[in-house]
Amino acid sequence: MEQIGYGKSSADLDAIFAALADPTRRAMLTRLAEGEASVGELAAPFQISQPAISKHLKVLEKAGLVERAIDEQRRPARLNAEPMAEAVEWINYFKRFWGDSFDQLDELLVTLKAQKEEGKDE
Amino acid sequence: MEQIGYGKSSADLDAIFAALADPTRRAMLTRLAEGEASVGELAAPFQISQPAISKHLKVLEKAGLVERAIDEQRRPARLNAEPMAEAVEWINYFKRFWGDSFDQLDELLVTLKAQKEEGKDE
DNA sequence: CTGTTCCATAACTATATGGTTATAGAAAAT
């Protein structure tokens, strides 16, 4: 069941936040920000086994944070950061509780973004 | 061991993201955004037991997202959203991967915030 | 004093998570 237009489901947020809750996975995402990487390349910086990395990749995939490709024997992973936007969106509701006057600037941002989006058909 | 000036440790991010990964806890935080609430008040909307709520509160406390007070028999919880800022900060590194030209505005924000913080002693 | 309300803690259960080693398949290299 795909959500349509109402943002990610609570279950999606569960998966996204849970995926981000592990330091190895966060490091993997940081690595992927530099570009595609094979499983081996992702495993290299860590002392844990290759199967452990494959498991982490599966967690990241289920959260939608990573997509896989096929390149001969390799199954390179590439970053898909969009689900992070959903996480930030959820958190942003609370921004007023730590935001000083930062709030106002943020509202400006949202407004500008909204105006920009009016151009698209969505 | 308190971190000083270098942002939260990875362990802190673990705790923060993990705390946010549970829908009951997210709902509790949303409730607390409306103001302090006793354990009973927090438990009311859910079908789970009071001890389960107490456990969730402990998870939120360890993540620093909630602080407790003492009010006669009650142990009201109040929101402390600041750790969420650390989470967003971490995620923001990835913003360029989903942000359109939103980036530039965001950089402006960061700059302005930084300038503002120069005024404080920190 | 007695009872009630509010909450924490202990003890337990079931499931999830993060790791391991062993193994096997597919594609490339020789």
Next chain:
DNA sequence: ATTTTCTATAACCATATAGTTATGGAACAG
């Protein structure tokens, strides 16, 4: 044809997590 490289999966283990019920303490209400 054989070997090597890359990765996934299975089976297993230890610990963590999310829930339960039972219980008890502390503070108010009578």
